Amino acid sequence: MYENLLYQNTDSLLSDDIKNDRLPGSILFSGPDASGKLTAALETARILSCKDKVPGKWQCTCSSCLSHKALLSSNVVLLGPRDCSLEISAAKKTFLNAFLSGQHEDAARYLFLRSIRKLTMRFNPVLWQDSDKLSKISAYMQDIDELLEEIDFPRELPDFDDLSKICDKLEKEALEFEEELMYDSISIAQIRNLSQWAHISLSEGKKVVIIEKAERMLEGVRNALLKILEEPPENTVFILTTSKRNSVMPTILSRVRTYNFTARTQAQSADIIDRVYHEKFDGSIEQYLQQFLSVSPDLIKQYSTQFYEEIINGHIPDLAQLISNCNKFDPRTILRIFFVNLYDIQKSALKTARGTYASSKCTKAICDAWNNITVYNQNVLSALENLVKEIALINRQNENALLEAYVKL
Numbered sequence: 159m160y161e162n163l164l165y166q167n168t169d170s171l172l173s174d175d176i177k178n179d180r181l182p183g184s185i186l187f188s189g190p191d192a193s194g195k196l197t198a199a200l201e202t203a204r205i206l207s208c209k210d211k212v213p214g215k216w217q218c219t220c221s222s223c224l225s226h227k228a229l230l231s232s233n234v235v236l237l238g239p240r241d242c243s244l245e246i247s248a249a250k251k252t253f254l255n256a257f258l259s260g261q262h263e264d265a266a267r268y269l270f271l272r273s274i275r276k277l278t279m280r281f282n283p284v285l286w287q288d289s290d291k292l293s294k295i296s297a298y299m300q301d302i303d304e305l306l307e308e309i310d311f312p313r314e315l316p317d318f319d320d321l322s323k324i325c326d327k328l329e330k331e332a333l334e335f336e337e338e339l340m341y342d343s344i345s346i347a348q349i350r351n352l353s354q355w356a357h358i359s360l361s362e363g364k365k366v367v368i369i370e371k372a373e374r375m376l377e378g379v380r381n382a383l384l385k386i387l388e389e390p391p392e393n394t395v396f397i398l399t400t401s402k403r404n405s406v407m408p409t410i411l412s413r414v415r416t417y418n419f420t421a422r423t424q425a426q427s428a429d430i431i432d433r434v435y436h437e438k439f440d441g442s443i444e445q446y447l448q449q450f451l452s453v454s455p456d457l458i459k460q461y462s463t464q465f466y467e468e469i470i471n472g473h474i475p476d477l478a479q480l481i482s483n484c485n486k487f488d489p490r491t492i493l494r495i496f497f498v499n500l501y502d503i504q505k506s507a508l509k510t511a512r513g514t515y516a517s518s519k520c521t522k523a524i525c526d527a528w529n530n531i532t533v534y535n536q537n538v539l540s541a542l543e544n545l546v547k548e549i550a551l552i553n554r555q556n557e558n559a560l561l562e563a564y565v566k567l
């Protein structure tokens with residue numbers, strides 16, 4: 159079991175709990191970004207529904223495993239935001255290279271198909287049935303499904319030019335889909351739909367609900383989820399994932415068993431990148447994927463630094479220009495790099511007593527802006543407008559402490 163979860167000790171714990179029928183109905187995968195939590199969650203769903211006598215082997219070809227491996231099983235519901243587009247771009251490159259070289263072609267084809275379905279799975283009609291966004295979702299899904307059909311198994315692939323055109327189109331559609339519909343946080347209606355789905359009995363296998371970024375939920379949504387976790391429906395397993403266990407509500411933590419994932423070493427990351435994407439790369443998996451951003455991480459950091467410098471010097475940054483330079487902060491990784499850099503550079507104020515006070519205020523303002531966007535669905539422009547006002551005010555009220563202590567990183 160868990161042959162494709164590399165360099166994580168949790169695999170043996172999970173396997174043992176499954177073999178001994180000790181896996182609880184609600185579990186939490188906690189660990190840094192890109193440590194394999196989603197892979198493990200999808201694998202758990204597959205293993206729990208496997209029909210083989212010795213269940214769960216990666217090579218299993220039972221009908222259930224095949225649909226799980228293609229991410230087409232109706233037993234799994236996946237929700238929560240994620241920057242799928244980076245993985246899609248990376249998988250596209252791997253797939254096209256494999257097609258040209260004739261090596262690992264099937265595996266790379268699976269990789270690309272799965273990368274797209276990790277996005278589309280989140281738009282399961284089970285979750286969105288009564289949403290006003292349903293017609294938009296259906297339109298995207300139809301376009302993507304039509305394109306996928308042209309490259310899915312068992313169909314023979316077209317020649318390279320046609321194949322790369324289809325892949326480019328898929329990548330573009332997926333990015334737009336993600337930009338437009340991925341990032342609103344989970345709604346109460348979705349949790350209700352989920353509950354209904356979980357309570358309907360199923361003829362075969364176990365149902366699995368995967369909720370990514372479990373720390374990013376509004377209070378009402380958390381409470382609705384908590385109610386389900388208190389009395390979990392039979393035959394359904396809830397898998398929550400988070401990279402910030404401290405931010406998950408204690409009431410939720412008390413209902414789940416936590417499985418810890420650890421950061422991989424440089425050498426382990428390099429091996430994974432080599433095995434999955436067939437590339438030699440010196441760096442973390444996150445850094446590898448960030449190469450596919452439309453704005454380079456260095457440039458994002460420059461924009462962030464410039465933003466801060468302008469504010470502490472008493473100017474108002476041109477936000478419309480900034481947003482456009484940063485590709486509207488899509489995918490959200492761009493926003494995260496921007497905010498982390500901002501957080502790092504304002505820490506230069508910690509050198510003085512007045513600066514320390516100003517920096518603590520500033521940190522709070524940055525966190526609030528991030529939460530307002532990612533949890534409360536505020537648009538980026540208004541969140542940044544508020545942040546500019548906040549930082550300017552903090553600097554003024556503390557006699558330019560931020561400006562005086564500022565050193566460029």
Ligand SMILES: [Zn+2]
Pocket residue numbers: 207208209210213214218219220221222223224
């Ligand atoms: Zn199987």
